[in-house]
Amino acid sequence: MDGGISTAAAILQLAGTAVKTSVTLYDAISTIKNAPKEILNLRKDVGALTTLLGNLEISLESPNAQKHVDQDKAIRNMMGNLQGLIESCQNCCLEVREKLSSFSEARRGSLTLSVDLTESSTESGLLDYGPVAKEEVDIRKSISWLFRRRGIFAAVHELQRTKAILSDAMGAITLSLLVRIAELKNDGDDPRHVAHRFDDDVGSAIIDWVGVQPHDSEDTIGSESSSIASQALPQQLTSKVSDPHMINELLGAVRRGSIPVVTMLLKKVDVNSQDPQDGRTGLSIAAESGDISMAKHLLGHGASVHIRQYSRNRREHGGPPLYTAGRNAIHWAAGEGHSSMVELLLNHGANPNSANTIGRPALQEAVRKHDIRSVRLLLDNGADVNFRSFYYGWRPIHEACATNSSEMIYVLLEYDPLLDVNVEFWGHRKTPLQYALVHRNLEIMKAFLTKGADPDNNGMWENNTALHIAAAAGWLDGIELLLAFNASIDPIDAYLRETPLHKAARNGETRACELLCARGADTAKCNVDGQNYQNILDCAQRYPDDWKINPDEVYFLSI
CATH class of the missing domain: 1.25.40.20 (Ankyrin repeat-containing domain)
Structure with a gap:
């Protein structure tokens, strides 16, 4: 406290404002229809954040609690470090709310445009042009979502990152408070020696701490003489100074x-x-x-x-x-x-x-x-299970997929991880399903699809899907499995405007071409150069080195 508002009062104000912001975001997520699972899963994180901040606000509404926090130097310093984190969480909530709102409005506009074009085409008798117009609108919607999605996920990622850091800081304070409570009770239940799980609910810990304070605690609060309390705090918050030589002796021992x-x-x-x-x-x-x-x-x-x-x-x-x-x-x-x-x-x-x-x-x-x-x-x-690293956004399921560890993947699937999240891996973007496909792991592919993985996820570079990969590789079993789970047979990539049938043709995979044609692929569909699959196949058979593509990547810029 330096003359102005006290640390506890400042945290109270921040927590109250942040709670209102997080509640608004929670309500906004709850109203979104057909949102990706990653966005819907954010609701749980925002709900947990709201609970933590709400409990903190409630605990500090008591003047007595504020007094105890402000008079305990170590706790006051640790609480003071929460201010920037709470502000960051609030700003992240505002940013996510703004981007979600922007996307929702744009999406409604695209849907309206699609309906208007279809209806106007019908009324004017231009039935031959209606589907074309609708397809172009769908393309614009897809491109719009592609770019807006990246902005939304970037904001969501930053919120999750900041919340994780805040949770860690709150957990350290909670442990320090538990040690103080044990000392005040003098019942021998030192939390350092008794099994206890991580707890980041600082608000509840403050209430418990204040509740066991003796009536004459004003003279004892903040005492630096408590060995138990000081040992529970990080070293930089203790008054004990150590000699570097002695530290090295200890670590060596x-x-x-x-x-x-x-x-x-x-x-x-x-x-x-x-x-x-x-x-x-x-x-x-x-x-x-x-x-x-x-x-x-x-x-x-x-x-x-x-x-x-x-x-x-x-x-x-x-x-x-x-x-x-x-x-x-x-x-x-x-x-x-x-x-x-x-x-x-x-x-x-x-x-x-x-x-x-x-x-x-x-x-x-x-x-x-x-x-x-x-x-x-x-x-x-x-x-x-869905914790997203700050570096490329990797999650545990991607870690398991990268090494094709089926046993580990099955363990993680028991805890319902998100399966449609694209992450970068050695410069490429794929979902867990697409990684399993690259490893030709049919068993794991089936497990992912059974758990609800989207076979049409086009979050790879240039909007390629799992079927583009399977077709380019000529992997018939993979193609059959994806189609069995209702994968779209004619998805189009972003640059070449090619379907899986085109990709199979580029690599001269005639059996894959035959299978796709037999299953209903559009043989007349042309790519950006006006070539259908047969034109591409003829070129690829004459000049294979000029046309073949990496079957694990398939996108144009990987060639």
Whole structure:
């Protein structure tokens, strides 16, 4: 508090305004018809955000609660850090609401235009031109949606990213409050030693904390003498200063697994001290090595599960820094396949949705490691199966598809992931279904389609679909499966205006051409150059090297 409005009062105002904004967005999403599942799934995230902010607002409406927050220096500082995050969440909600509104209005306009053209064509007797006009309108609608969708998803992505960071910050405050509550109750139930799940409901924690305060607490609130309370806070918020040389001694002892030496050093060194060079903590190192005994020892001395390592630019562990930057202990445990360590950290309040600097959560690391047990532990403890990384928007299901891990894919399907989300992979855009097709994994394709994957999703570059890929590859089983799930047989790509039949012709896949023709493909349809499939097939058979395309990519600019 520097003369003006107090921290608690400022948070109260921000939370109240943000709640109104998030409620408006929630209502807007609820009214959208035929929206992509990713947009509809956002409603759950917005609802959770509204609940968190609402509880925070309610807790701070009490002058007594505001007094306690403002008088506790550490809690006040941590709460102050929420201000920018809450403002960012509110701004993201406003942006998503604006873009959704813009898209809805444009979509209604396109639909009206389509109806008007069809009706006018009928009334004027130009029945031969009606379908053409309607097709052109559909094309404009598709292009409009393509560009608007990218803007909408970018705004949604930023909201989800900001909400994840806010949740992590709230979880750290909640744990600190739980430690304070345990100390005030003096009942021995120190949350560092008792199993508890991650909790980001700061509002409820504040209410509980204020409820156990003694009547004469004014003289004791904010005391920096509480060892339990200070150990629950990140190192930068404690008053204890550590010598870099001693920190390295401690971390070295952790690496060696020497509990006696660690015990001796903890008398002089803060258990949450970070390596001056990379920001690693002792718990992070124990998590990486899978040393359960050491991790339990450190947790018993107040090690925080929330501390992030530094985001440096140098390559680490033989790879780019983006994978390790901002990791905390649970990322290391999941990334190394130490499921028992993952379980231990979750039981000590680790956030299952904590993301590193580029937005990779522990779940994504566990999927990459093919660690089924860790994946189930994380999902059963609240990890979001649809968590989208900040880097290319990857989700756990895409991680599993990239390595064609059928076992992992089946596990993730039990938790209903979104299946129609396109992400970039080595410069290309595909859905999980399209990745399965590239791997020629018929079993997984069928699983995706059975779970509701859209066979006509055209989010690839140039609006190609799964059937374009199957046809270009001449994969008859893939073509049959897609058609069995009602895939459109004549979808058109954006640049060449070609159907799957054209793509099969480009690669000289005559059997695929025969199958598509037998199933009703339009043999007279021409591409942007006025060629039908037979014209293309004749050219491809004469000059195959001039016409063949990559069957896994199929789009023109990949040639």
